[in-house]
Amino acid sequence: MMAWYQGPQARRFAVALVVVVALLGVLPVIGIDAYIHNQLTLLFITIAGALAWNWMGGFVGQISFGHAAMFGIGAFVSARLMLSLHLPVPLCWLGGAVVAGVFALGAHPLLRLRGPYFSIATIGLGEASRLVFTFWEKFTGGSSGLSLPIDSIMKYQLYWYALILVGLVAITSVAIRKSSLGLKLLAIKADADAAADVGISATFYQDLIFVLSGAVMGLTGGMYASYQSFIEPNDMFGFDRAISFVLIAVIGGVGVSLGPVLGAVVFVLVKIYLLTSHPDLYLGLYGLLLILVVLFEPLGLTGLYRRIARLVGPKRPAVGQAK
Amino acid sequence: MARLLDMVVSAVLLAGLYATMAYGLGLIYGVLRVVNLAHGGVIMVGAYLGWCLYVGFGIDPYLSIPLVAVASFAIGVAMYQGLVRRLPRGAAGGPASLLLLFGVWLVLRNIAYLLFKGDDRSIRTEYSSQSLTLLGTHISINRLAVVGIAILIAVGMHLLLKRTQTGRAIRAVAQNADSCTVVGINTNRIYTLTFGIGSALAGVAGVLLATLFSFSPGTTGSPELLKSFVVVVLAGLGSVGGVAVSALIVATVEVFAILVLPSYLTTAVGFVLLMVVLVLRPGGLFGTRVLS
Numbered sequence: 001m002m003a004w005y006q007g008p009q010a011r012r013f014a015v016a017l018v019v020v021v022a023l024l025g026v027l028p029v030i031g032i033d034a035y036i037h038n039q040l041t042l043l044f045i046t047i048a049g050a051l052a053w054n055w056m057g058g059f060v061g062q063i064s065f066g067h068a069a070m071f072g073i074g075a076f077v078s079a080r081l082m083l084s085l086h087l088p089v090p091l092c093w094l095g096g097a098v099v100a101g102v103f104a105l106g107a108h109p110l111l112r113l114r115g116p117y118f119s120i121a122t123i124g125l126g127e128a129s130r131l132v133f134t135f136w137e138k139f140t141g142g143s144s145g146l147s148l149p150i151d152s153i154m155k156y157q158l159y160w161y162a163l164i165l166v167g168l169v170a171i172t173s174v175a176i177r178k179s180s181l182g183l184k185l186l187a188i189k190a191d192a193d194a195a196a197d198v199g200i201s202a203t204f205y206q207d208l209i210f211v212l213s214g215a216v217m218g219l220t221g222g223m224y225a226s227y228q229s230f231i232e233p234n235d236m237f238g239f240d241r242a243i244s245f246v247l248i249a250v251i252g253g254v255g256v257s258l259g260p261v262l263g264a265v266v267f268v269l270v271k272i273y274l275l276t277s278h279p280d281l282y283l284g285l286y287g288l289l290l291i292l293v294v295l296f297e298p299l300g301l302t303g304l305y306r307r308i309a310r311l312v313g314p315k316r317p318a319v320g321q322a323k
Numbered sequence: 324m325a326r327l328l329d330m331v332v333s334a335v336l337l338a339g340l341y342a343t344m345a346y347g348l349g350l351i352y353g354v355l356r357v358v359n360l361a362h363g364g365v366i367m368v369g370a371y372l373g374w375c376l377y378v379g380f381g382i383d384p385y386l387s388i389p390l391v392a393v394a395s396f397a398i399g400v401a402m403y404q405g406l407v408r409r410l411p412r413g414a415a416g417g418p419a420s421l422l423l424l425f426g427v428w429l430v431l432r433n434i435a436y437l438l439f440k441g442d443d444r445s446i447r448t449e450y451s452s453q454s455l456t457l458l459g460t461h462i463s464i465n466r467l468a469v470v471g472i473a474i475l476i477a478v479g480m481h482l483l484l485k486r487t488q489t490g491r492a493i494r495a496v497a498q499n500a501d502s503c504t505v506v507g508i509n510t511n512r513i514y515t516l517t518f519g520i521g522s523a524l525a526g527v528a529g530v531l532l533a534t535l536f537s538f539s540p541g542t543t544g545s546p547e548l549l550k551s552f553v554v555v556v557l558a559g560l561g562s563v564g565g566v567a568v569s570a571l572i573v574a575t576v577e578v579f580a581i582l583v584l585p586s587y588l589t590t591a592v593g594f595v596l597l598m599v600v601l602v603l604r605p606g607g608l609f610g611t612r613v614l615s
Contacts, residue, residue, distance in 0.1 A: 063418045109602040116358035119421055120552050121601045123545065128594035135587050239545060243425075250422055284433025290426030294419050295409055 004178035013174055021167045028159055037159060038227075043268050044162035045224050048169045050248035050260035050267075052216035055176060055209050057246065058255035061189035062114070062206065066122030067217050068242035069129040070100040074218025075225035075236050079146050080139060089154055090161065093222035100218020104211045111206040114192060123239075130237035145232030148225060155227070162223055169216055170258060176209075177257035185209065189255075240283075247286050250293055253302030262301045329460050334578040335571065336462070339470030340531055342570035344547055345554035346480060347524030349566055352555065354497040354517040357407060360424040362551060363544030364431035365522050369395055369529020370538045371435055377446050384446050384534050385468060388527055395526025396519040402427060403518035408511070428544065435540040445537040446530075469531045476524065477567055483520075493517055546593065553597040557604070 004010060028037055049071065057063050078096035081087050087095070110121045133140050140146065176182050184205055187195040192202040225231045235241065244267070252263020274282045297303040348362045359365075369391050376387040406427065410419050454461040484490040496503050496513045503510050532538060532547065554573050558565035573596060580592040 057418075061418060063421055110598060113601055115417065116421055117556075117601055119418075120358065120549070121598050123549055124594035124597040124601075127545065127549070128591045128598070131588060131591040131594075135585065243429075246422070246425075254418070280437055281433065283429045283436070287426040287429025287431075287433065290422055290429065291406065294423040294426065295406065298411075298419065 004175050004182075010174075010178070017167060017170060021163060024163055025160065028156075037156070039268070039272065041159045041162050041227060042224075043264060044159070044166045045220050045227060046244075046248065046268060047261050047264040048162070048165045048223075049217060049220040050245050050252070050264050051166075051169045051173050051258075052213045052220070053245035054173065054249045054254065054257075054260045055213045056206075057249055058259070059176060059182065059185040059189070060206055060209055061255070062111075063119045063246065064122040065119055065239070065242050065246065066124075066126035066129075067213070067245050068237050068239070069126050070104055070214040070217035071221035071224070071241065072129065072133060072233060072236035073103050074100040074221030075231050076133065076140050076146070076233070077218070078222030079148050079225050079231060082148055083146065089150070089226060093161075093219055093226070096222035097215045097219040100221065101211045101215030104214025104217075105207065107210065107214075108207055111203060111210060123242075126237065126239065126242050130233060130239075133237055134233040140233045143232065143234060145230055148229045148231070150226050150229040155229070158223065158227055162227075165219060165223065170261070172212075172216075173257045181205070247290060251289055251300050253300040254298070256299060256302045259300060259302045262305070266301060328458065330578050330581075331575075332460050332462060333466075334575040336466035336470055337578060338567070338571040338574035339466070339473035340528070340535060341550055341554050341574055342567050343469070343473045343476055343524065343531055344528040345551040345558070345566050345570060346476060347521035347528070348548075348551040349555040349558065350480075350524070351518060351521035354493055355407070355514055357420045357424070358552075359518075359521065360421055360548065361402065361427040361431065362521075362525050363546075363548030364428040365395055365398060365525035366529040366532060366547045367435060367538065367540065367543045368398065368431060369526030370533035370543060371439060371444075371529075372526065373530035373533050374444055374446055377448075383448065384530050385472075388472070388530055391526045391530050392523040395529075396523040398526070399519040399522025400515055402522065403515050407518065408514070432540050432544060439540065441539055441541050443537040443539045443542075444533075446533045448534070451534070465534050469535065472527070472531060473567070473570075476527070477564070481564075489513075489516070546590070549597055550593050553593060553600060556597070557600050 005014075024040070027040070032040075049067075053064065053067050056067075074093070074096035076096075077099040078092040081092035081095045082089065107125060110118060110125065113121055134143055136142075176185070184195070184200045187198070187200055188202045188205055195202055221236065225236075248263040248267045249260045250263070251266060252261065253259025270285070271282070274285065293300050297307075299306070344366060347365075348359055351357060351359045351362075372391045372394055373384050373387050376382040376390060377384055382390070402424075406423055407420060410423065448465075450464050452463075454463045455467070456462075482490075484494055492503070492508050492513050493516070495508060496510050496517075500510050503513075528547075529538075532543070550573065554566060554570045557569035557572060573593065576596055577589060577592050580589045584592065
């Protein structure tokens with residue numbers, strides 16, 4: 001088997017990634033207005049979070065409604081590190097990521113559960129951590145929240161930090177998907193018992209992915225906190241936040257390594273549009289989108305794209321490409 | 324001592340509500356193997372229907388229960404026929420149905436929000452604040468009625484499932500749907516019916532909820548879904564009597580948590596209990612193992 005970084009497909013991905021990241025990287029230098037600069041920063045953070053969710057929800061097939069727990073922990077730990085220890089900001093993010101990863105490891109017992117049991121247990125995980133962290137005022141400031149000491153330079157630079165994060169997370173996504181680890185996850189997703197019979201421990205690999213996914217979630221949470229420079233537990237740990245990652249991944253294409261990128265772009269655009277024009281239709285529209293995707297195009301926008309590409313694109317012989 | 328008795332009584336009364344909420348979720352899962360994530364949404368719809376009938380037409384919430392049951396039954400049938408049935412074969416129990424029904428929940432929440440805004444509402448009748456005094460403890464008439472209805476529903480469900488031809492068909496489909504088609508049971512009809520009954524029960528639970536607590540589109544739904552799920556999982560699947568017992572256990576744990584925890588955190592007890600139960604007894608107290 002070819003390693004994930006070999007072959008024409010990997011080369012194409014590498015070139016595309018370098019070009020896109022380089023282009024986005026020089027955008028602020030050329031000069032874009034502050035609004036777009038901020039929205040792009042937010043978009044990068046969102047994409048990173050959704051990609052990390054997809055590792056668990058898409059690759060392993062365990063739909064988590066509780067990823068906001070790790071997101072919130074990353075945010076509050078990094079905020080605390082800034083406020084109490086005055087560490088350099090990127091170090092604080094890493095600290096948040098580590099704690100979020102350890103927390104995810106602590107959720108190990110939940111990973112024995114599969115399917116709906118796992119999903120609903122994660123709702124419990126998310127809501128319980130929201131309540132506990134709201135209650136823990138010494139650490140999180142309770143419902144009055146925390147303000148972060150982020151200066152305007154840091155906020156400006158956050159753009160590049162978030163861009164680097166997205167690049168790394170995207171590479172990791174493709175690496176997991178195309179490597180033998182990805183195949184093992186696929187086996188677990190298809191049938192955990194059968195995977196165990198050929199020596200693939202569902203528990204071990206789910207732990208691994210949950211910890212990785214949780215740590216990245218913590219990192220995005222930390223960056224998001226710095227972006228907002230004010231955080232409040234009910235929002236950071238909120239159910240709406242948890243489901244936004246689910247929605248993005250589903251809209252973009254669950255299990256497709258870069259599907260959530262597409263999903264996040266659409267999600268953020270729709271959100272910006274809806275919040276200004278029809279804020280009261282916001283949830284329902286996403287619900288409707290979810291229903292339509294599940295019923296008609298289980299791979300979301302990626303599926304739609306592939307369908308259109310097949311219709312209008314040149315007839316290429318099907319190369320043995322994994323779906 | 325009097326306080327202890329108070330707490331035991333309030334646990335029993337709360338259990339009535341929890342059991343009613345859980346029956347529908349358990350029934351649908353038992354027969355279709357689908358966790359109805361829209362369950363909390365239907366409970367919310369039931370609460371609003373009861374509220375509208377009370378405020379708009381002056382119909383007493385306990386009298387509106389049959390109306391709400393019929394309406395929620397129709398919602399359930401529509402949900403099954405329009406959505407769940409269309410899932411690709413084999414996907415019905417998987418992530419697809421979770422996401423689908425979750426979408427339905429979001430839509431229901433949004434509709435409620437559009438129609439009623441985000442305000443807290445509740446059904447307050449003349450007898451809402453009346454209570455009986457028994458052995459020195461006060462028992463709210465409302466809560467007592469909720470327990471009575473929960474018991475009625477349990478008995479009704481038991482009779483339906485055990486004594487009627489339809490009930491036998493439902494149980495047969497739950498055991499083995501393929502064999503049922505061989506002996507001429509219309510499985511699609513049974514699934515539709517089950518989804519309808521499950522939703523009707525959720526709607527009724529919503530009315531009961533509305534007579535006891537305030538509700539709003541933002542806050543009603545996920546706690547109810549989670550509590551129903553705790554009860555169902557603890558009971559083990561497919562056990563009507565088990566649901567009543569485990570509703571009592573969950574309610575007791577919650578009520579007594581007030582003794583050791585700050586009141587704000589008692590809400591988290593249900594969620595923690597859910598995780599503990601799932602991890603320690605995933606097969607429930609009265610059911611079979613569900614871990615794959």
